[in-house]
Amino acid sequence: MLLVTIFMNEDFLKPYDHSQEKDIYSLWEKSGFFNPENLAPRPSPLAPPFSIIMPPPNANGSLHVGHAVMVAVEDVMVRYWRMRGAPTLWLPGADHAGFETQVVFEKKLEKEGTSRFEILKQEGGREELYNQIKAFTLANKSHMEQQVRQLGASCDWSKETFTLDPKIIDTVYETFKKLYDDGLVYRDTRIVNWCTKHQTTLSDLEVKYEERIDPLYYVKYGPITLATVRLETKFGDTAIAVHPNDARYKDLIGKEIEVEAIAGKTKIKIIADEHVDPAFGTGAVKVTPAHDADDYAIWQRHRDEIEGPKEIIDQFGRMSLASYFADNADVMKYQGLKIAEARKQIAHDMQERGLIEKVDAEYKHNVALCYKCGTVLEPRVLPQWFIDLTKEGNKKLVQPAIDAVKNGSIKIVPEFQEKIFFHWMENIRDWNISRQIVWGIPIPVWYRNGISNFPAYRQAGNFPISNNREKNMGQEVYIGKEKPEGEGWIQETDVFDTWFSSGQWPTATLRAQSTPEHDLLKEFYPTSVMETGYDILFFWVARMIMLGMYMTGKIPFKTVYLHGLVRDKDKQKMSKSKGNVVDPMGIVEQYGADALRMALLVGNSPGQDASFDEAKVKGYRNFSNKLWNIARFVLEQNAKSKVKSQKSKDEIFTEADKEHLKRIQEVKKEVAGNIERYRFSQAAEIAYHYVWHEFADILIEEKKKILLDEAQSEEEKESARAVLYTLLIESLKMLHPFMPFVTEAIYKRLPHKNMEFLMVEKWEE
C-alpha cells in the first residue's frame, strides 16, 4: 500500500471531497474556455455554433431549485457541444425584475417598519426609492452570480448582461419607438387590473383567479329587482341592462325608471344588451362602468345612451363619494370605508329600509386577485400604454409567431406545449405594458396640451372620453428619452412591464455584447435553444418570439425546451408559507453540485413536474464517490505498470478488450443521441448505469482477477491496465456534462491526458 501511494495522488485514499468544487470552478473561469473566442477552432463538420441565452434570474434574492434545474439542463447541452468542438456561447444575465423586485423590497421595508410611501413622501423620494432598490438589486445580483458559479454553469461571464445596462435600455427604447411608428403601441384609457396594495396596474397574465363564496344580493331598483355581489358600487351605477329579447322587461327598455335608494329618489335608464344572460339572477344587471370590466364594455356599446364611468372607489380601495354625493349625508356616511366594510354596512342599511328582496348567501364565483399578494383587484379606468395584438398587431406580431411554430422553424419541447401556445396566442388580448412603480425602465414619452401623466391627470369624475389613441385626447406626444424642445412638456412617470424588456432578451443581449471584431448576432442568432420553465411560456417565450421576429425578421431561437417545475417530496408546490422550500445552495453545500444536478436531471422530463427527494441526491453523491474510487483503482493498477510501452493500441489490447472499447463508444453515442434529442434524463441514466453497473461492477471485477493473479501473462495485465485507463477517460468525458466537477477533479489527477481540462476534451475518441 505504501508503495502505491508513491505513484498515486494521495487524495484518492480519502472519499471524494466535493468542497474542491469551488477551486475547480475558479480554474475553469481563469482558463477563459467559457468564452467561445478562446476555444481552439476545430475543423469539425459536426459542430455548427451552439448558443444559449440564459434566462436571467431575478436579482432579488437567492437561487431556487428551478434555477438549479435551468443550470443543470443548459450546462449539459453547453458542455456537450463544447466538447463536440462547436463554437459555444452561453450568455448569462440578471433581471431587474421590476414589479417582482419592488414587491420583495417592499416586504423588506415592511419588516423594517416602514413602507415605500414613507420614502416617496420625502422630497426627491422617487429617486431615493429607486436608488435604494438599485443597491438592493445589485447586491443580490452578485450574490446570485456566485450561486450560479457554485452550480457549475460554464457560461461566458465576460458577456454577462443586466436588463438595466444602458445598451439594453437603448434597444428597448428603439423597439418601443418602432412599435409606435408602426402603430403597434398606443395609449388608451380603458378598464384595467389595479392592485390596491401595490398601487399599480397588472397585465391580464398577472391576474390570478380564485373561487370565493360571497352573498349575492337581490336589490330592488323600483319595478326591477337585480342580483349583485358588489353592492357598494351601486353609487357608480349609470344604467340597468337587460337582454333585448327578455319579455319581462321589454316595455321598460329605453325608459328611465324612478328608484328608491339610499341616496334618495333617483332615476336610472334601462338599456338592452346582448351580453346580459336572462337566466342569471333576475335577468337584469346594474351597469357600473367605472368598477367592472363587463359594465365598462356595456357602456362602450351604449355611449350615446348612458353616462360613462363614475368613479366612487379610490386607488386604495376606499369609498370615494364626494364628487357625486358631497351633499348627501346618507351616502357620505360610507366615505372612506374599505370595500368589504362598506358592502356590509350598505347591505345592513338597505335591508333595514326594505330595499333588499333576498340574499343568496352561498353564491360561488371567481374573484380576480393580484398574483403576488392575493389582494382582490379593483378594476379601474386608467390611461395606459398597450401593445396592439388584436388588430394590426395580430397580423404583424402574433401571426408570424404562430406561423414560426406551426411551420416548425421553432420547435417546442415537449410538443404538447405547442398546443397550449397556439391556444393562448389565438385568444390573445392587447398587452398593458404600463406599470405605476418606480423600479423599472421608464417609458420614454413626453406629453403636452391636455391630460398629462399618471397620476396628475386624475380628478374624480374627469374621465377622458378617448377610446383610441392619445391623439384623440388632444395631446401632443413625443417618444424619446430626452425632453423635446419647447415649453410645457411633462414626462410620463410609468415604467415598462418587465416582460416588455426581457421579451427582447436574445436580440438585445447579443447586440449589446457584440464588438467590432465579433458580431454576435451574426455568429449566434438565431440562438440554438431557449431553455426555461413552462410556467413562463406566455410571459416570456411567446413575447420573445413576437418581439424578436419583429425586431430582426428572424426567429430568436430554434428550439424551446420547457422543463418541469420542481415540487417537494409530496408533490406539493414549494412555497415559503408552506415551509417546504428546498434551498439548492444548502444541498450543494451538503452533497455537491454534481449530485444535485444529477438528481434534478434524472427522472425529469420536459413539461412534466418532478418532485425533489433528498435521498436521490444522496444516491448521486454516492455515485460521485463511486467514480472517485473507480479512478483510484484504475490509477493504482496503472501505477504498477512496469513497462513503458511504446506499442500501438492495436498491439496492446486483447481482442476482448477491444470489444470493451467499442462498447463504451456505443454507450457514448447513445448518450449523445439522447442529449441531442433533449432527453437529458435518459442520457444521464444511461451514462450512470454504464459506469456503475457495467464498468465498475463487471469490467473492474473481471480485470481485478487478471491483475491480481500471478499466473496471468504480463500481456494480459498490460491490456487490462490500458483498457481500464481508457475506459476511465471515456467515462469521464461521457459524465462530464452532467457531473462536471468530480469528472474534472479526477481528470486533473490523471498522469497522462490530452488537454489541460476535461472541459475542452474531445467528446469523440
Next chain:
RNA sequence: GCACCCUUAGCUCAGCUGGUUAGAGCACUUCAUUUACACUGAAGGGGUCGUAGGUUCGAAUCCUACAGGGUGCACCA
C-alpha cells in the same frame, strides 16, 4: 365552460415513431466484510401498465368513451 397533461412496483418516475420474459432510483428481504469504494458488493421479492370498448398478427404505447388527479385560459352581475 374550453383546452392541455397525468394515472405503470410500497414511493418518485422512465418507457422515442406499437414488436421478444415491462425498466430505473429509493424503500424492502437475505447474504457477504482485513474488499478500489460501507458514500460497498451479491442475490431476491414486488406490477391483470386507471376502467370499458375498438384498431392490429401483436397495445403500457394508436383511437373512442368514462373515472380520478393536476394545470392553463376564459368568466355572468
